[in-house]
Amino acid sequence: MNGARSVDVIADEPISGADAVEQLRAAGVLDEVLAKIDTGQLQLTGQGGFLPEMVKAVLERGLSAELTEHLGYEKGDPIGRELPNARNGYTPKTVASEVGDVRLAIPRDREGSFTPTLVPKGSRRIGGLDDMIVSLYAGGMTIRDIEHHLASTIGTELSHETISKITDAVLEEVIWWQKRPLEELYPILYMDALTIKVRDGHHVKNRSAHIAVGVDLDGIRHVLGIWVQAHEGAKFWAGVCAELANRGVKDILIACVDGLTGFAEAIEATWPHVTVQTCVVHLIRNSMRFVAYGDRKKVAAALKFIYTAPTVEAAADALDEFANSTVGQKYPTAVIAWRNAWERFIPFLAFPPEVRRIVYTTNAIESLNYQLRKIIKNRGHFPNDQAAVKLLWLAICNIEDKRARERQKYLDDPLREGDRSRHNRLVEGARTNGWKQALGALTLIYPERLNPYL
Structure with a gap:
């Protein structure tokens, strides 16, 4: 590169990475480097690559500055000859980094008292x-x-x-997360499970990863915990609810669950005043299980009159009409599915449309499960339950980090400067659509339980 070229930088004035690149481009230095990379004369990463060598130069300069501070004199200063400790050559060391292996020359002192902080002793990886x-x-x-x-x-x-x-x-962090304190009230609680494969001795068996998602007073969804068990069962869910209560959850307004036998009773044993709502989508799936493909549209159209009915009486009339119809008589199991779940379905009908849209389905948790299934499908199976919880937790953090970044972009939009939902912290979960209207409706339904927290 031409030594005559220079980059104008004002001393001690901080600049951004983008500004530094622009200055290099303006000086023509960047174009020369990129041209050599394009022609294959210069590698970008890997052994001897441009980026590892840049990292090497930066680290070795920093290490030299650390040693200077440790010894109390600049390199080449004659006073070093009079001091008891002095520079004493270098020790080669290779560390792994995001841009490849970096071969460093770690400076030494004569007494061996220098302990670098930039590249600590024993470390073999740097730079994230x-x-x-x-x-x-x-x-x-x-x-x-x-x-x-x-x-x-x-x-x-x-x-x-x-x-x-x-x-x-990350296991210590997972353990802390599983035991972290929770809020006293979650207006909505979704509970569901997904199937994973875990090695048990010489066999690989299906196990259930139970997941609970709570919606807080701001309408933000939070994963409250992950529990792995051999089978999804009401008894196990009762233990999960007890654990959530021990971590600080005093009240749940509405719990949205699938139709598992005994599930509702398990939740009510912990929070006696909770309204347990069977997921309508689960109910529709159960009733359509034995319906021939050619008749599904007709059955789905008939069922819609039941779950969109304005009152319990209107829903009961719609169910009777479906039972007496041609498709209802052809598929009596569909009718039985609704009659068996009736008592746990009808609480849904007492809510206004704003709340119905939120408790209509456990899709809030099923969408999470869908993303988790995509992540674990490459695994085949896990060696143990702990490994399964670790990956699921990391995956959830990954998903929530993406949501947080999207949320922050929304908050940082200058066009939304006056938005009352604006605040400085990142939000870990997704916001529930239509939450303000739903919270207003819930406040009218449960004033004595919600008002103390508002």
Whole structure:
């Protein structure tokens, strides 16, 4: 590169990365580097690549500054000859980074008392590589996939055991998350389970990962916990509810669940005043299970009159009409499904449209389950329950981080400067659509339970 070229930078004035790149481009330096990369003369990453060498230069400059501060004199200063401690050459060290392996010359002092903080002793990874590995793992890649990915993209080879230890480092955080204190009131609680495969001895068996999602007073959905059990059952859900209560949940207004036998009683044992609502979508699926494909549209159209009815009486009339219809008599199991779930379905009909839209389905949790299934499908199976909870937690964090970034973009939009929902913190979950109207309706229905928290 031409030594005559220079980049005008005002000393001590901080600039952004974008400004620095623009200055390099204006000086013609960046174009020269990019041209050599384009022609293959210069590698970007991997051994001898431009980025690893840049990282090397920055780190070695920082290490040299650390040693200067430790010794109390600049390199080359004659006073160093009079001091008891002095520079004593370098120790080679290779560290893994996000841009590939970086071969460093770590400066030493004669007494061996220098302890660098930029590249601590014993460290073999720098620059957010651990975060990258955890992110890849949370996105659904197996440890073997990550091992291959790092070797093929940035030229860094890490062992299966090392990558496993990096992902295991989050277990303490998972344990804290599972036990963290919760809010006293969640107006809406969704509870559901998804099936995962876990190794049990020499066999791989299906297990249920139970997930609870609470909607807080701001309409934000939060995953309250993950529990892995051999089967989804009311007795186990009762234990989950008791645990949530022990973590601070004093009241739930509406619990939206599937039609599992005993589920409602398990929830009511913890929160006696809760309204347990059977998910209407689950109910529709159950009633359509034995309906021939050619008749599904007719059955679905008839069922719509039941769950959109304005009152319980109108819904009962619609069910009787469906039972006496041609398709109702052809598929009596569809009628039986609604009659068996009737007492747990009709609370839905007492709510105004604003609330019905929210408790109509457990889709709030099923959409999460859908994203989780995409992530765990590459796994085949988990070695144990703990590994399953770890991945599900990381995946949920990944999903919620994306939502938080989207939420922050919305909040930072200058066109929404006067938006009353604006605040400075990131929101971890997704906002429930139409929540303000629903909360207003719930306040009229449950004034004595909601007003103390508003």
